[in-house]
Amino acid sequence: MRNAPRPHFCCRTAALFTACIVVVLAAPARAQSDFPNRPVHLMVGFAAGGGNDIIARIVQPKLSELLGQPVVIDNKPGAGGRLAAEVVSNQPADGYTLLVGASGATSVAAAIYPDLKYHPTKTLTPIIEIGSYPLVMTVGDDNPSATVKEFVAWAKAHPDNANYASTSPAFTIPTELLKLKSGMPGVMVPYKSSTEMVLSVMQGQCLIALADAAAAVPQVKSGRVKALAVTGTARTAALPEVPSMAEAGYPDVDVRLWNGVFAPAATPAPIVAKLEQSLRAAIHDPDVAAKLKAIAVDPEGGPADGFRALIDADIAKFAAVVKAANLHFEE
Numbered sequence: 367m368r369n370a371p372r373p374h375f376c377c378r379t380a381a382l383f384t385a386c387i388v389v390v391l392a393a394p395a396r397a398q399s400d401f402p403n404r405p406v407h408l409m410v411g412f413a414a415g416g417g418n419d420i421i422a423r424i425v426q427p428k429l430s431e432l433l434g435q436p437v438v439i440d441n442k443p444g445a446g447g448r449l450a451a452e453v454v455s456n457q458p459a460d461g462y463t464l465l466v467g468a469s470g471a472t473s474v475a476a477a478i479y480p481d482l483k484y485h486p487t488k489t490l491t492p493i494i495e496i497g498s499y500p501l502v503m504t505v506g507d508d509n510p511s512a513t514v515k516e517f518v519a520w521a522k523a524h525p526d527n528a529n530y531a532s533t534s535p536a537f538t539i540p541t542e543l544l545k546l547k548s549g550m551p552g553v554m555v556p557y558k559s560s561t562e563m564v565l566s567v568m569q570g571q572c573l574i575a576l577a578d579a580a581a582a583v584p585q586v587k588s589g590r591v592k593a594l595a596v597t598g599t600a601r602t603a604a605l606p607e608v609p610s611m612a613e614a615g616y617p618d619v620d621v622r623l624w625n626g627v628f629a630p631a632a633t634p635a636p637i638v639a640k641l642e643q644s645l646r647a648a649i650h651d652p653d654v655a656a657k658l659k660a661i662a663v664d665p666e667g668g669p670a671d672g673f674r675a676l677i678d679a680d681i682a683k684f685a686a687v688v689k690a691a692n693l694h695f696e697e
Contacts, residue, residue, distance in 0.1 A: 401637050405436040407463045408627070409454050411447030411471055414439075417560075417580055417661075418447065421496055421625045422466040424657045428648040445697075446534050447471030448482070451628075455484040459632035461641060465490065469623045470536030473677045477684035478535055479697045486677050490628040491638060494645045495673045497663035498624035500596040501540055502582035502605065504567050504575050507592050514595050514614040518550045521573065525551045531563035531575040532556060535695050539684050540597055540621040541576045542691040544611075547618050567591050578623065579604045579662030597621040604662035621683075624666070626673055642670055 408426065412418045422439055430437040442450040447468055454465040472486035484490060503514065511517035521528045528551040532538040538554055545552055555572050557563050560581035566572040568590045575582075576597065583604045586593045596602050598620050599612040611619040627645055629638060648654055649667035658665045687693075 399636070401461055401640060402433050402435045404462065405438050406433060406461070407438045407440050408466050409440045409442055409450045409463060410466050411442060411444070411450030411468075413443045414441050417578065418466060418468050418625055420661060421658070421663060424654055425496060425645070425648050428651050428654050429644060432644040432647055446475075448475055448484075448697075451475075451486075451490065452484045454628065455489040455630055457630050459630040459634070461629060461633055461637035463630070464493070464641070465628040466496070466625060467628050468536070468625050469680060470534050472626075472628070473680035474534075474536050474539065474684050476677075477681045478539075478688050478693070478695045481697065486628065486681075487674055489631050491631050491633055492673045492677055493627045493629055493638060493642050493670055494649070495624050495626040495666040495668060495676065496645075496649055497658050497665050498622045499579050499663050500598045500602055500610075500622050501537070501576040502579055502586065502593050502602075502608070503544075503595045503597070503611075504564055504577060504582050504586065504591040504593055505573065506567055506570055507590060508570075509573075509592065511594065514548075514611070514616060517574075517594055518548045521550045521552065527573060529553045529555050529572050529574075531566045531572040531577075533558060533560055533563055536623055537563070537576055538693070538695075539687050540619065541574070542693060543621065543687045544576070544616065544619050546687065546690055547616050564591060583662055602662065602664075603659065624676070625663075638670070 408422050410419045410422050419441060426437050426439060442453060448471050451465055451467055451471050454463055457463040475482055476486055505517060511520050530541050530552045532541060532554050544550060557566060560577045563575040563577050564581050564585050567575045568585060579602060585591045586605060593605055593608045595609050595611050595614040597611050599610055601610050646667045649665050655665040
């Protein structure tokens with residue numbers, strides 16, 4: 367009878383096995399409910415001190431306070447912000463590594479690079495738009511034009527002098543869109559930063575630059591360059607006296623660049639929801655909003671679905687301009 371079966375042992379083993387399954391299944395749910403229980407990293411695809419980095423650091427302290435954990439900025443510059451986006455898209459989908467991405471490395475990149483190794487709405491999950499801003503059409507203070515239409519006519523009359531400054535496809539495409547809609551001539555001259563773009567106009571090296579407000583506004587207010595319009599359908603509080611492109615007669619030149627936060631695509635919905643809620647509260651905090659406005663960025667913080675729709679619309683818009691203008695970009 368020594369080899370007789372022992373049912374109580376089998377039952378005990380089965381019970382232990384069942385308990386292990388329960389623990390394994392409960393672990394992800396517990397990790398989601400406890401999120402975050404360690405530092406959250408915000409990866410920025412540009413060096414410290416750039417516009418994307420400044421925006422991330424404005425939001426960082428309040429987000430850390432709301433999450434109850436340190437929020438760490440990780441700068442990973444390279445390929446115009448695309449390196450960081452690719453890295454984040456391959457991180458564990460646990461909410462602890464996020465991307466603070468600019469439209470240039472997300473919607474613009476998806477529109478112009480067919481072999482991009484990530485996608486802003488497929489391998490990444492858009493969480494929230496932090497802020498947006500129009501581009502300012504700047505020309506030299508000695509140019510006789512007072513309006514966009516006058517400037518277009520002047521450029522057509524002086525085609526040999528018609529060139530424009532750009533530092534990336536995010537600036538090239540809006541300028542080419544203006545060319546398509548107005549018939550304005552212009553050859554692109556590359557620069558390393560939007561500040562250099564505006565300086566090139568100020569020094570007479572380039573005829574025009576469509577630059578972000580953070581780089582353009584100080585030079586406009588100092589009188590070193592003129593602002594003829596801002597892209598889009600509305601004026602900007604940073605330059606309230608400057609008309610929109612719609613007011614200037616070019617409503618189709620409707621471009622706003624933006625910065626937003628993304629997570630890896632498979633991040634669980636409860637974690638994404640908590641991050642979205644905390645980020646929205648941080649963006650709408652009066653101190654944070656004031657600091658964003660001080661660098662000519664309009665605070666956003668709308669629903670994630672709206673952010674995703676904006677990205678999809680931008681991709682389609684930019685791809686259409688690239689095709690119509692027969693543009694080619696090297697990745």
